[in-house]
Amino acid sequence: MHATTLHRPTHRETLWELEEAFERGDLVTVFGRCTVDYDGRATSSLGSGNRLVILKPDGSTLVHTDEKRTPVNWQPPGSEHHASVRDGRLRVRGTRRNPAETLDVHFEQVHQFSALSVTGGRDLDLHGSEEDLRQHVLDDPSLVESGFIPLETERESAAGPMDIYGEDGDGTPVVVELKRRRVGPSAASQLQRYVEALHRELGDESEVRGILVAPSVTDRTSALLDEEGLEFVALDPDTGRPPDGDTATGDSEETQNTEETEKTADTGDSEGTS
Amino acid sequence: MHATTLHRPTHRETLWELEEAFERGDLVTVFGRCTVDYDGRATSSLGSGNRLVILKPDGSTLVHTDEKRTPVNWQPPGSEHHASVRDGRLRVRGTRRNPAETLDVHFEQVHQFSALSVTGGRDLDLHGSEEDLRQHVLDDPSLVESGFIPLETERESAAGPMDIYGEDGDGTPVVVELKRRRVGPSAASQLQRYVEALHRELGDESEVRGILVAPSVTDRTSALLDEEGLEFVALDPDTGRPPDGDTATGDSEETQNTEETEKTADTGDSEGTS
DNA sequence: TTGTTCATGTCGGCG
DNA sequence: CGCCGACGTGAACAA
Incomplete structure (x- = not known):
């Protein structure tokens, strides 16, 4: 030095x-x-x-x-x-x-x-990114929805790679888009792109669900999600659990699957990291 | 000092x-x-x-x-x-x-x-941003399309503010989205959001055109634009004119208005800045 | 303060 | 090297 x-x-x-x-x-x-x-x-x-x-x-x-x-x-x-x-x-x-x-x-x-001479020591140990949120969801998929089964991450589609691809309890394909912070309209569009691409890929008769997972969402974006038939689940990227003010869980009588969907994930007994 | x-x-x-x-x-x-x-x-x-x-x-x-x-x-x-x-x-x-x-x-x-003591002199004179591209288009709307008439900038919609709102030669509403550099899928989605919002606002019977103006576009995005019925016009943000390699002017027999649309703007005699 | 978008974004990852 | 999306993005601007 x-x-x-x-x-x-x-x-x-x-x-x-x-x-x-x-x-x-x-x-x-x-x-x-x-x-x-x-x-x-x-x-x-x-x-x-x-x-x-x-x-x-x-x-x-x-x-x-x-x-x-x-x-x-x-x-x-x-x-x-x-x-x-x-x-x-x-x-x-x-x-x-x-x-x-x-x-x-x-x-x-x-x-x-x-x-x-500033050589040495430049690798940072960072926590709380989207990667962490994904790990939380993979550790306990019921955080997204009871019965949800992740099948693939970074799954390719004509619109690009989707964060998590999986199936719900009925075997319906689900695209999950993760955001580490409060989301605006672009996130809704991004999810919609993936859902549409997958819909085209799997055939026009197939149903494809899109779920946006983020700590919260702006009003306008919430409206956009509704119009597109997309869903929202509130999750904190740090804790991997619903944030404190857990309003707007999306189910304002507009979600398209009106059968007995259990959106309230049971918290508590998740085994957690291996 | x-x-x-x-x-x-x-x-x-x-x-x-x-x-x-x-x-x-x-x-x-x-x-x-x-x-x-x-x-x-x-x-x-x-x-x-x-x-x-x-x-x-x-x-x-x-x-x-x-x-x-x-x-x-x-x-x-x-x-x-x-x-x-x-x-x-x-x-x-x-x-x-x-x-x-x-x-x-x-x-x-x-x-x-x-x-x-670092006081003083921190305002930068910057050119070549999206603002400049907008000015070019407003100075000579035919750059976008012969007959195009800008009516409003930053026009509000349910999906957010659109860059330029106007009408084509037939009086059909047009949403123009400007990008200063080569665009990816997000720009196409953004434009689509605006077009859909405007479509909803003006009534389901109305036709609304969406035109993406940028120096160039990626292949995947080009496909997305096609699928959504959106159009692309190549413009350089600096010169306000078509870039050198002016391929992909969007008219690969897929634009929805097959009537006599004149996409080739006459270059040269634009009066330019006031 | 919140919402929305632009940026000479920068950066990393993958094909 | 180009495409694509995340980022503790930051910064400007409007509501």
């Missing part, structure tokens, strides 16, 4: 240290007054101001102001860094092809330069 | 400077060996390693490794920073409510601390 820092360096000094840092594979931060120009998937320009520029050894460039989580300008990983001095200004350029794009940072003045 | 930098400071020194920097509203960078723990919308932990931590005066926290554009961990703007020393470690905590979430960075060692 090492850290090189220059205070108010000349452009020539910065240029030299930049190239050394690129060579070593350091992470570089440059704080200074600069303009930024981007051209590629879109086009942008940013007037002069003091910003923090980060150059990563994987080729990425981040230009940060004092606000927001998202950089005001950037270049993705896989780009190439190149630095030069022209017209009394230091230029740091990031380029890539496919898509072709270029980011130019022109420094009028560099207030601070740092080269840091 | 000022920049304070400490090289291998003690935790006590860092703590002092951190609180000063928070007070001044500086942007802070801390480079050091640390662990990171997050709990909120999800839960994550990150083992010990050398990382660059950025603390913005708007409350955001970014933890960057030597790879990727996206921080390995973060806290959004609007959070609150708090620093303390416990058990011989420096803890920097970011918290917010709604949703409730906490990010803890525990430093075993700080290699470098900087406090930077």
Whole structure:
């Protein structure tokens, strides 16, 4: 581990240290007054101001102001860094092809330069994603509906892979779409795509049910689900159980299967993870 | 403008400077060996390693490794920073409510601390977004189709706001969905949602056309569009004209209006921007 | 605050 | 490398 820092360096000094840092594979931060120009998937320009520029050894460039989580300008990983001095200004350029794009940072003045060796320890242990929700459902399919039997995950269809494919107690095909958070209209459309594709695949006479599993759903989306004959089951991705305010279980006398459907899954005695 | 930098400071020194920097509203960078723990919308932990931590005066926290554009961990703007020393470690905590979430960075060692005044100049001039494409179409509606008349943008429907609502030469309602880049299935679904909602709104006897305007479309999506009776028009968001390889203009003898539809817009003499 | 959608989204996985 | 969908998406804007 090492850290090189220059205070108010000349452009020539910065240029030299930049190239050394690129060579070593350091992470570089440059704080200074600069303009930024981007051209590629879109086009942008940013007037002069003091910003923090980060150059990563994987080729990425981040230009940060004092606000927001998202950089005001950037270049993705896989780009190439190149630095030069022209017209009394230091230029740091990031380029890539496919898509072709270029980011130019022109420094009028560099207030601070740092080269840091940031190697090691970058794998994150994350819980609470859609993957976890799926595991909950596979561990105890009755969470979706009593009698539900998962048959396949990521099952392919003409509309793409569906999260969980299975059958209900009557042997009717069921498509389950999982969302880790409150869902909007797009999730309903996505589920509908899968249901329609499967319906076409299995034959026009076949019934196919679609169930959206998420912690909650917006009003408009709830209406869309109703119109499409799709169903909703409330599940929290963390606990794998119905959220606290478990209203809107979808059965507002509009679900198409009016026979004795038991939607209330019996909680409690799930054996859980192996 | 000022920049304070400490090289291998003690935790006590860092703590002092951190609180000063928070007070001044500086942007802070801390480079050091640390662990990171997050709990909120999800839960994550990150083992010990050398990382660059950025603390913005708007409350955001970014933890960057030597790879990727996206921080390995973060806290959004609007959070609150708090620093303390416990058990011989420096803890920097970011918290917010709604949703409730906490990010803890525990430093075993700080290699470098900087406090930077990054005020000013953060508005970006950006071109090439969907907004530009819309302007192109509104300037010359024949780009979509000869005879097309835009009536309203962001028109509300039961399925949400549609990009452009208008009429074709026959007075048939048309929903136009704009995309700045090559589109996948979700865009087709989105358009279909709007068309269906409008169809319902105007009455079951009414015909409603849906046109997807984008530079290009994937094969599967093209099939989806066909099945739904939706149309596609190829337009480049930058130039507002058909892209170079202008194949797949949608008229593969499957569009439902087989009367004399003139899809080929006359290029060239568009008056353009006012 | 909630709902909805765009984004230079970014990122990972699979074919 | 393209397609496809998740993401602690973030950010802007309207209701």
